Amino acid sequence: MLDDQRGGRRLARIASLTTAVVLAVLCAALGHVDGTGLFAPENWPDAGLVPGNATSPAWATVVFLPLLIGGSAVAVHRVVRAAAPRARARWVFGAVWSSLILVAFFAKLAYSVLLLAVAGPDGLHLIPTAGSLLAECGLTGAKYAAFGPLVAGPAASAYRIGVWRLRRKAVEGHQVVEGGERAAGHSGGPDVNQIAGFAWLPAGVAVALQAGTGAFAWAAGPIPGGFAVATLVAGGVAVLAGVALWRRVVAPGLPRARTGVTLWSLATTLTAAGVLGFAPLWVVDGFLNGFGGALFPVASVLVRVAEGVTAGACAGVVCAPWVAELAWRRRTEPSAERGRLAHAARWAPPVAIAAVLALASGTLPSGATDTPVTLVDSRTQAAGRDLKGLLPLTVLRRDGQPPMIGDSAGRQVLLRGVNVNQLIDYGQPDPAKPTVWPLEDSDYALMARYGFDVQRLALSWSALEPERGVFDEAYLARVRTAVDQAAAHGIHTVLDIHQDTFSKYVTAAPGTRCRANASPEFGNDGAPEWATRTDGARACGFLGRDLAPNVQQAFTNLYDDTDGIGTEFARAWGRLAETFADEPAVAGYDLLNEPGPGNAPGVTSSVLLGRLYQQAITSIRAAEAKTRGGFHHLVFFEPSILWSGLGFDTTPPAGFADDPLLVFSPHLYSESITMDQGLGVTLTSIEQGFTTAERTARAYGAPLWSGEWGWFGEPEDFRSRFDRYLERQNADMLGSAIWVWKKACGDPQNDPAATTSGGGVVLYTCPDGKPLPSPAFETTALSQAYPRSAPGRLTSLKSSVTDRDLRLTGTGTGILDVWIPGASRPATTVRGLTGVQLSEQPGGWRLTAQATGSYTLQAR
Structure with a gap:
């Protein structure tokens, strides 16, 4: 009779070896096909196979992969070795699949702990960090649950073939084979x-x-x-x-x-x-x-x-x-x-x-708290500080209701406006074409004609701090001028440290050759050269500009605070906050535009991103506290760029900071520039984009404000998508800033062959820069009527995107302030409002009225 133990060992080796080989091939294939590293085993072939430094993505090669492949092989060998005789192939399939999922979870956990050890524990809160790690490890397990059948299937098939060959050999030798160690069944x-x-x-x-x-x-x-x-x-x-x-x-x-x-x-x-x-x-x-x-x-x-x-x-x-x-x-x-x-x-x-x-x-965080209305320092509450009545902004919280952006008078403020990129320090693809247009007072006069009450002013760290520790006072003066000009036209400013591809210093060297589906990277804007540490990673973008290995390595070094880069980033924010600490026209600070996921997606785009934000917030609050007349401004924080590309992503763990003035600020680009649109499908609709953002804001216990939207391209349904966005924004009583006000012909995000500077609210011909009329439907929709500030809380809001028709209801006590477009005097119907006044403004009208309790307004 054949040695059953020897046969069992042979079958276990077959299943184990097949698991290891197929899994290795699968990881290599995913690493080649998926240059983003989102589905690949936390690594890119372009990043190298041997770690060159403490933050190298190649640590995945020497830590995660051996644990994943070796651990799975060992687990399969031990389980199959102990299997009952004549175990069916489907039983082996299940054993391999479930083992792979669990091994992937623990391999990711070990790898994540290593990454956090490299980054250091400073600034990491234990409970939020642990929760985020477990969630990310679970997501890795889910990823291998999806790909697991591709491994378990061959392993089960190899096992079945092994059983068949053993039986055939036994028959030829006139032996009895059970295919395992003992008789079938269990004791x-x-x-x-x-x-x-x-x-x-x-x-x-x-x-x-x-x-x-x-x-x-x-x-x-x-x-x-x-x-x-x-x-x-x-x-x-x-x-x-x-x-x-x-x-x-x-x-x-x-x-x-x-x-x-x-x-x-x-x-x-x-x-x-x-x-x-x-x-x-x-x-x-x-x-x-x-x-x-x-x-x-x-x-x-x-x-x-x-x-x-x-x-x-x-x-x-x-x-x-x-x-x-x-x-x-x-x-x-x-x-x-x-x-x-x-x-x-x-x-x-x-x-x-x-x-x-x-x-x-x-x-568990809650969107509705028992915290009373949060007001800013009383020294800045007087509207007389600003002739246009721009009060300091804060977060209002009331029992049983989600938090909202408000002003120091206790009114809800929507903040609707536009992004301004004219102070960005872009890389210049064509020396003959300017990357930005000049920023002038006439820009803000035209914004006011749209009824905008906020600009998201994009700034560049490279221009603010071109040399380490040296801040450019002339650049700060330009920022001050832009804030003052906007305020003179009744427009708040959100200061945004902007980046695209981390910095303009990640551009691939001439002659760089990239593998299939990748192309040489061009650096757009962001960090100064001294803060751009890529550690030799390749400058090859995979299906887009933001996911090149050198870009993600630069982000990893920022998140890990390598050589104090993250600390210096926070210090730069402190310098900005010091400049505008007593300025009510500054709505707040958007900490970092669309941060990259780093070279280990999930961990660095959530836990360590939250730590970087916490560093910046601490620096901002310290600067505000030491400035005479200073007060706490809003702090806008974003998820990683993957949210803009997918419509969702892992986010900094709830509890990464306990500041009461946080505002969750994702960019709602669903059905616009999300990656699914390039495949001809829709993963997240415009409406679902709002839903996902609102759920996440509720988990943070923070208001929601979208810092970017738009850019729907030129499909036939552009207008439909544009209008759907605005209609959902009204239904949810939210604000946002469209991208972008003016786009220059030499902007690195502009098509070099384009005859117009597409994508902006204000358009120009290229390359000569002659003004073009904006689409009529877009102008009408963007200038729609809306409440700039509403006493208490709005309970409903409807505003037509095609003509002048506004209907709103609310409840509270105070002054209602409403923008109404159009040359003719609007007809109004009110209830619960007294002292209604209409004042003509360039491009429209401002309505003010006193509310006491429930109120209703209709304007046509």
């Missing part, structure tokens, strides 16, 4: 302690929900009963699914598994059960809050799988040693003691679950 069923271990799943679900709320708040809407109900639903289903899987599938395949294999199999079963537990939660959320339309359900499913992986992995980490301890005591303790221990053990999971629930419910 006595699963151990009761292993079944009891599934009671830990609800605790894992609670942890996963908490982590997901911080990192993936955009993926799901509110559920009645909130966190506790979601935990009970997902946890209950997970427990039932886990017990069923263990009894019917896993345990029968492991009749004589040793403790280590049993515990690993238990952990993988918990992971699968966690994923299954979140499936009904996804369905419930879809029915209650809508599935999102377009292809958004695919993204939300991926997030639920990620949360399920996190839940199972966390439960396994606690459950496995707990089960091992119970099993050991059961063998060694007297029967009476065993009974007491078993009785006590039954209470352990419920107690742990209760503790986690209490902790999570106490730490």
Whole structure:
């Protein structure tokens, strides 16, 4: 008779080797096809294979990949080695797949810990950081859950072929082959302690929900009963699914598994059960809050799988040693003691679950708080500081309502306007074409004719601090002039440190050759040369300008504060804040435009980005505090550029900063410049883009304001998309700034062959720069009527994008201030408003009225 043990070892080697080889090929293929590093194993071939420094992306090659491939191979070998005789190929498929998911989770965790160790712990908050790490590791597990069948399928097939060959050889030798170690079946069923271990799943679900709320708040809407109900639903289903899987599938395949294999199999079963537990939660959320339309359900499913992986992995980490301890005591303790221990053990999971629930419910952020209205320093509340009545802005919070941007008089302020890029220090592709037009007072006079009340003024760190530690006073004077000119026309300013491709100093050297689907990088704008550290990474952009290895390496060094670059960035913000600390016309500070994801997507674009923001906020507040007459301004913070490219992304963990004046400011480019449009599909619609942003803002307990939108190109439905954006903005009573006011012919984002400077509100011919009329529908839509400030809180807002027709309702006490376009005097109908006054302005009218309680206005 053939040696069954030798046959089992041979089959295990076959499955293990196949897993390792196929997984290695898959990682290499993904790394070649996906130059963004989003689906590849956290690395680009362009970044090199050997780490050249502490922040090198090649650490993924020597840390993540060996753990992923080697760990999966070892796990598969041990599990298949212990498999029951005549184990079916589908059982091996499941074992390989589930092992790969769990190994990917822990490999990502180890790699992430290394990255954070390199970055250092300063400024990282333990709970938010831990939650973000778990969520990101779960997302990695979900990624390999999607690609796992491509590995598990060949491994199961190779195993099946191995069984067939062993049987054929045995028949030829007149031997009997069972294909494994023992007769089929299992001895006595699963151990009761292993079944009891599934009671830990609800605790894992609670942890996963908490982590997901911080990192993936955009993926799901509110559920009645909130966190506790979601935990009970997902946890209950997970427990039932886990017990069923263990009894019917896993345990029968492991009749004589040793403790280590049993515990690993238990952990993988918990992971699968966690994923299954979140499936009904996804369905419930879809029915209650809508599935999102377009292809958004695919993204939300991926997030639920990620949360399920996190839940199972966390439960396994606690459950496995707990089960091992119970099993050991059961063998060694007297029967009476065993009974007491078993009785006590039954209470352990419920107690742990209760503790986690209490902790999570106490730490989950809420969009509605009991905090009273937050007002700025009383020294700056007088409207007399500004002849145009620009009051300092703040965040208003009232019981049972989401926070909103308001002014020091307690009125809601929408902030609707435009981006101004005329102070950006761009790289210049064509020396004969200017990259920006001059910024003049006439620009602000024309903005006022549109009714705009805010400019997002884009600045360049390279112009502000061209030499380390030396700030350009002449540039600061230009910024001051722009702020003052805007204020003179009733326009607030959001100061934005802008970047595209990190800096203009990442341009590829002449003669640079790139692989397929990549092209030599051109540096746009951003950091000064002394702060641009690329460490030799290649300057080859993959399907776009922002995801070149050298760009992401530069971001990684910024996030890691290599050579104090991040600290100096925060210091630059302190210098800006010092200049405008007492200025009510400055609405606030947008910390960094569309930051890159770094060379390890997820970790650096969330945890370390939040730390960089915290450094900047600390510097800003210190500068405001030491300036005579200074007060705290709003702080706008953005997710990474992937939000602009996908419509969602992991974000800095909720709780990265405790400043009460934060404003979440993603760029809502859905159905515009998002990557899906290049593929001819829609992943996130315009409407879903608003929904995802609002969910995330609610998780932060912050107002929402979109710093950029527009750029719908030239398809036939451009006007439809443009109008849909504005209609949803009105329905949600939000503000934003369209990109961009004026675009020069030499702007590196402009097509060199274009005959017009497309993409701006104000248009010019190229290359001669003659003015062109803006599309009539766009001018009408952008100048639509809206409330600049409303007492208390708006309750509804409708404004036509084709003609003058405004209807709004609200409740509060104070002065209502409304912009109404058009040359003719508008007809108004009011309720709850007194002292209505209309004053003619260039391009339209300003209506003011006193409100006391509920009020209604209709203007035509």
